[in-house]
Amino acid sequence: MSKRSVHNKIKKRYSRSILALSGTALTLSSMSYADAPPTQSTVSIKSTNYQEDDLLSNEVLFGELSRYDIDVHQFQLVTPVTRNSSLQVNGSYDSLSGASPWFTSANSEGEPIVNLSGASGIYDTRRELSIGGSYYLENETVNLSIGRSAENDYNAAFINFGFTHQLNNRLTTIGVNTSISNDEIFPTDAEKFNRIKSASKRSVSTALSISHIINRFSAYQTAISVTNQKGFLSDPYKLRDVRPNSKSQYAWTNSFRIFFEKMDAALHSNYRLYHDDFGIGSHTVDFSWHQNLSTYIPFDLRFVPSIRYYTQSSANFFTNIDDFSSDPLAPQSSDYRLAAFGAISAGINFIADLNNLRITAGGERDQAKSKYSAYNVSRPSTALVRFSRISIGFDFSY
Amino acid sequence: MKEKFLNIKFKGMGSPCEITLMGSPNEEETLTALQHEVSRLEQKYSRFLKNSVLNAINASAGDPRGFTVDEETLAIFQHAAACYDQSDGLFDITAGPLNKIWDYRKAIVPDKNTIEETLQNVGFKRIAIKNRKVFLPSGMELDFGGIVKEYAADRLATIASKNSNLMGLINLGGDFAVIGSKHTKYKPWKVGISCPKRPSVAIAEIALHHGGLASSGDYLRCFELHGKRYSHLLNPVTGYPSTGWQSVSIAAPSCLLAGSIATIAMLKPLQESSDFLRDAGLAFVAVDSDGKMLTNLE
Amino acid sequence: MTLIQKHILGLLVLLSTLNLTACVEVRAWEKGYLAKEEMAWNPDILEDALAKHIFFSKEASSGSSSAAGGGCGCN
Numbered sequence: 001m002s003k004r005s006v007h008n009k010i011k012k013r014y015s016r017s018i019l020a021l022s023g024t025a026l027t028l029s030s031m032s033y034a035d036a037p038p039t040q041s042t043v044s045i046k047s048t049n050y051q052e053d054d055l056l057s058n059e060v061l062f063g064e065l066s067r068y069d070i071d072v073h074q075f076q077l078v079t080p081v082t083r084n085s086s087l088q089v090n091g092s093y094d095s096l097s098g099a100s101p102w103f104t105s106a107n108s109e110g111e112p113i114v115n116l117s118g119a120s121g122i123y124d125t126r127r128e129l130s131i132g133g134s135y136y137l138e139n140e141t142v143n144l145s146i147g148r149s150a151e152n153d154y155n156a157a158f159i160n161f162g163f164t165h166q167l168n169n170r171l172t173t174i175g176v177n178t179s180i181s182n183d184e185i186f187p188t189d190a191e192k193f194n195r196i197k198s199a200s201k202r203s204v205s206t207a208l209s210i211s212h213i214i215n216r217f218s219a220y221q222t223a224i225s226v227t228n229q230k231g232f233l234s235d236p237y238k239l240r241d242v243r244p245n246s247k248s249q250y251a252w253t254n255s256f257r258i259f260f261e262k263m264d265a266a267l268h269s270n271y272r273l274y275h276d277d278f279g280i281g282s283h284t285v286d287f288s289w290h291q292n293l294s295t296y297i298p299f300d301l302r303f304v305p306s307i308r309y310y311t312q313s314s315a316n317f318f319t320n321i322d323d324f325s326s327d328p329l330a331p332q333s334s335d336y337r338l339a340a341f342g343a344i345s346a347g348i349n350f351i352a353d354l355n356n357l358r359i360t361a362g363g364e365r366d367q368a369k370s371k372y373s374a375y376n377v378s379r380p381s382t383a384l385v386r387f388s389r390i391s392i393g394f395d396f397s398y
Numbered sequence: 399m400k401e402k403f404l405n406i407k408f409k410g411m412g413s414p415c416e417i418t419l420m421g422s423p424n425e426e427e428t429l430t431a432l433q434h435e436v437s438r439l440e441q442k443y444s445r446f447l448k449n450s451v452l453n454a455i456n457a458s459a460g461d462p463r464g465f466t467v468d469e470e471t472l473a474i475f476q477h478a479a480a481c482y483d484q485s486d487g488l489f490d491i492t493a494g495p496l497n498k499i500w501d502y503r504k505a506i507v508p509d510k511n512t513i514e515e516t517l518q519n520v521g522f523k524r525i526a527i528k529n530r531k532v533f534l535p536s537g538m539e540l541d542f543g544g545i546v547k548e549y550a551a552d553r554l555a556t557i558a559s560k561n562s563n564l565m566g567l568i569n570l571g572g573d574f575a576v577i578g579s580k581h582t583k584y585k586p587w588k589v590g591i592s593c594p595k596r597p598s599v600a601i602a603e604i605a606l607h608h609g610g611l612a613s614s615g616d617y618l619r620c621f622e623l624h625g626k627r628y629s630h631l632l633n634p635v636t637g638y639p640s641t642g643w644q645s646v647s648i649a650a651p652s653c654l655l656a657g658s659i660a661t662i663a664m665l666k667p668l669q670e671s672s673d674f675l676r677d678a679g680l681a682f683v684a685v686d687s688d689g690k691m692l693t694n695l696e
Numbered sequence: 697m698t699l700i701q702k703h704i705l706g707l708l709v710l711l712s713t714l715n716l717t718a719c720v721e722v723r724a725w726e727k728g729y730l731a732k733e734e735m736a737w738n739p740d741i742l743e744d745a746l747a748k749h750i751f752f753s754k755e756a757s758s759g760s761s762s763a764a765g766g767g768c769g770c771n
Contacts, residue, residue, distance in 0.1 A: 015674075015677040015678050015679060017484040017674075017678075018655070018659065018678050018679060018680065020480050020483070020484050021477075021480050021481065021484055021655055021658050021659065022650070022651060022652070022655050023480070024473070024476050024477040024479075024480040025477055025480075025552075025652050025654040025655040025658060026651070026652060026655075028470075028473040028474060028476075028477050028549055028552075028654060040560060040561065044741075044742055046742045046743070046746070048746060050750065072746060074742045074745070074746065076741065076742055090745075126768070126769075149768060151768075151769050153769060154768070154769030156768065162762070175761070177761075177762045183769075185769060202699060204699055204700060204703045205759070206703065206707055207759070207760065207761055207762055208707070209761040209762075211737070213730060216730065217730075219730055219735070221737060221761060223760065223761035224707075225759035225760060225761070226703060226706040226707045226759075227758065227759060228699055228702050228703040228706065230699045246699075248702070248706055249757075249758060249759055250706065250759070251757065251758070251759025251760065253759070253760050253761055255737060255761070257730075257735050257737070259730070259732065259734075259735055265734075266732070266734040266735050272757070272759070272760070274757040274758075274759060276756070276757075278756070280756045280757070282755070282756065282757040284757065290734035290739070292734070302734065310751070310755060310757075312755060312756050312757060315756070337754065337755060337756050338756060343754075343755070349740075349743065351740075355563065356563060360740065360743070362743075364747075366754075368754070385754055387750075387754070389750070391743070391746070393742060393743075
């Protein structure tokens with residue numbers, strides 16, 4: 001018998017018994033011990049430009065037409081420390097310019113019109129740094145992180161604690177996550193505009209989650225979260241903004257993931273039901289499709305189109321025309337975020353893996369409009385935002 | 399990237415092992431991790447180490463409380479179950495007791511009664527697995543041969559591939575696994591297939607781009623008596639040695655898959671096995687008892 | 697009632713409304729696809745953090761499977 005040099009040509013169609021065997025073989029070989037600590041360090045950076053559309057000139061009575069333009073730079077380092085612990089450092093730097101609604105009034109036809117904050121506009125930066133550690137046990141993970149955020153007129157310090165436990169042969173994971181944040185606001189030009197000099201608020205938030213593996217292609221997660229805030233919750237920059245000094249928020253989130261073997265793609269769907277004691281209720285639905293393309297091209301590329309729909313009802317004390325004659329202590333706000341509206345957004349992301357470098361690029365467009373609302377809109381806000389963002393990110397593992 | 403070859407040979411899992419690595423600044427660390435992993439799996443699944451999980455399970459035979467296994471061992475059981483199902487009971491990790499009655503050194507064929515009696519203690523379907531507990535009936539024992547060494551090769555390749563700069567090849571006593579991403583543009587590893595009678599002679603060469611390659615065969619562990627060849631691979635259904643191929647080598651997306659299919663092909667009757675191999679859709683080289691080669695390589 | 701007491705009470709009330717549905721059992725060894733990155737609850741941590749932050753600052757709602765962080769003057 002002579003030696004034969006040959007190519008290893010593998011037929012694409014495997015027999016049924018081979019598929020059955022490869023299923024269990026693949027599972028065994030690629031078995032990741034769920035929630036295992038990272039085995040290598042990863043540094044991630046991501047830069048985003050966020051831009052809000054200018055308001056239309058007939059919507060603005062006074063001030064600049066342009067809204068916020070924000071550059072966000074994010075940084076993350078995840079590194080293993082011991083065999084079962086890891087360290088995580090997160091940072092972000094945002095620089096913001098633009099204007100924000102100051103007060104709303106009515107035009108000659110009695111329709112609401114926005115007055116944007118001073119001709120000088122707003123320039124601010126926000127720096128956030130947090131550091132945390134995770135410890136991995138056989139069926140549990142524990143993590144703790146602390147952080148600070150600073151803006152020209154706002155400081156916050158927060159702590160976050162998380163715990164997960166896997167049970168039921170690791171098919172079910174229960175998680176608890178609690179964060180406490182102490183925030184302080186000290187408005188600029190407080191004297192000049194007769195704003196509050198400084199104020200504080202505290203937030204406590206807890207989420208309980210249960211995720212369950214349904215079958216080998218799909219998984220479901222349900223979570224409730226409760227957030228309580230106490231302190232100064234109003235907007236000191238608005239001419240007239242009085243809100244209650246406590247707020248309770250409840251959210252119920254449902255997530256479903258399913259993998260389509262033949263298409264080599266995953267579908268993510270999420271739904272959130274929300275209610276708070278300002279009287280706001282909301283629905284959020286989003287879908288994203290994670291399509292792998294590596295069968296067609298010689299490197300790992302994934303593209304992820306996504307759509308999102310959001311709608312909320314208005315707060316009890318929302319008004320679209322500030323009423324300066326009413327009781328100055330009675331809750332009242334013309335903040336567009338307290339109005340009833342709907343928002344539709346669509347985005348796309350590309351993720352390319354080049355050995356130890358990953359490049360992510362993407363964008364999103366979001367439009368909020370009164371007519372998109374699923375709730376009754378008795379007092380439409382004219383200050384609703386339309387924004388676009390584009391991002392590029394790099395992850396480097398070593 | 400500077401290309402630097404690093405090659406180490408060591409003995410692990412009862413076989414000569416070889417790891418070839420290239421292209422990383424911290425390949426020494428990786429090598430340590432890989433050898434650590436080999437010894438971890440060896441200590442966990444060796445038949446020859448008293449404290450191995452495998453021997454603990456075997457010691458639990460007949461215990462009505464069962465034996466609680468970890469996730470990795472559970473996954474091995476599931477793969478063994480798939481092998482058992484897909485081979486109609488030929489690939490059976492409970493076939494161990496048969497090895498004891500077939501003595502290759504003395505070249506004696508055991509009598510029928512002994513075989514019948516021994517077969518009472520063979521049969522994967524008699525094992526119950528509930529939640530994380532394995533219930534092994536009294537008198538039975540397990541052998542992860544044909545699974546663990548192949549799995550170990552894949553594990554090592556997976557661990558090494560986490561270091562995205564690395565390329566290389568794992569060889570655990572003839573079980574091969576390629577290190578590196580599926581898309582790494584590098585020339586394939588050429589693995590020679592040995593002649594079953596003369597292991598130093600290559601009869602074919604398989605080019606491995608990714609995944610693994612494994613062989614199953616008689617090699618030197620068989621005997622001939624009255625003109626009949628008795629292989630060390632025993633058919634757990636009949637209790638007699640398989641009579642098909644001398645050796646089967648397969649290239650597959652993973653070494654474990656390759657090894658499992660090679661073992662099944664060895665145990666199946668020759669004609670059925672030929673069809674099985676042709677239908678498999680994987681590159682294979684099989685040599686029959688006359689030394690004739692069957693392959694789908696071009 | 698303190699903020700913390702109120703918080704715990706709210707949690708208990710919501711928890712009582714959570715209903716767990718029974719699912720088909722999947723063995724640990726069948727989890728291969730679920731281990732894929734695109735099947736993670738949050739495949740891209742930075743993207744997820746950014747999206748949450750933006751919507752938190754433009755909409756009234758907040759809350760997810762992880763606790764809502766505070767710490768921004770944007771809302």
